[in-house]
Amino acid sequence: MRHFFGIAMAALMFAAGATAASAQTVTSLEPKACKGAPGNAAAQKHDHAAVIYDCAGAGGWRIKLTYFGTNVSADFTPAGTQKPVFTLRAPFDIGPRIEWRSAGKGQPPHAAIVRLHVRTEAQKTASALAVLGVSGSSLCLYAVVSPVAPPNQNVAATLTSDELKGSGKCGAPRTIGPESDTTRELIELNR
Numbered sequence: 001m002r003h004f005f006g007i008a009m010a011a012l013m014f015a016a017g018a019t020a021a022s023a024q025t026v027t028s029l030e031p032k033a034c035k036g037a038p039g040n041a042a043a044q045k046h047d048h049a050a051v052i053y054d055c056a057g058a059g060g061w062r063i064k065l066t067y068f069g070t071n072v073s074a075d076f077t078p079a080g081t082q083k084p085v086f087t088l089r090a091p092f093d094i095g096p097r098i099e100w101r102s103a104g105k106g107q108p109p110h111a112a113i114v115r116l117h118v119r120t121e122a123q124k125t126a127s128a129l130a131v132l133g134v135s136g137s138s139l140c141l142y143a144v145v146s147p148v149a150p151p152n153q154n155v156a157a158t159l160t161s162d163e164l165k166g167s168g169k170c171g172a173p174r175t176i177g178p179e180s181d182t183t184r185e186l187i188e189l190n191r
Contacts, residue, residue, distance in 0.1 A: 026099050059079065
């Protein structure tokens with residue numbers, strides 16, 4: 001028992017150290033914090049029209065959310081450009097905020113963490129965290145964090161995002177924690 005307690009304390013101290021080494025900025029994806037596209041009010045009354053929001057991110061990034069039926073996509077556009085460099089997709093919904101990670105206050109982000117929601121076969125909602133690598137004006141999916149990743153999903157996403165400091169390089173997306181239908185679906189959808 002004493003050994004387990006020691007390991008748990010070491011993990012918490014490591015997590016606290018890793019999170020202290022980085023700064024975070026949280027930006028909202030809530031409709032009230034974003035600019036609605038013309039026609040959204042009419043589109044919300046119909047299932048066959050897209051509802052679009054333009055949201056501000058950290059470091060000048062813009063995120064265009066497009067809701068169409070039960071699918072949602074987030075187009076990420078870097079500061080000073082008009083063309084998105086990455087589209088993140090979720091088959092049900094995207095969480096209400098993005099946590100942008102940087103090396104320190106006023107520094108450009110090296111990672112972003114976004115919650116993605118999936119509708120399961122049992123008609124329940126499951127979620128995972130997407131860790132995005134950010135390097136200058138490029139962005140990519142680095143990892144999908146399982147809902148049961150140890151020590152918990154949020155800490156695992158933070159530790160994973162801090163692996164990207166200075167690189168922002170992704171490669172093939174990986175799963176953090178136990179692989180599940182949710183993590184497999186999200187990685188496949190975002191290849």
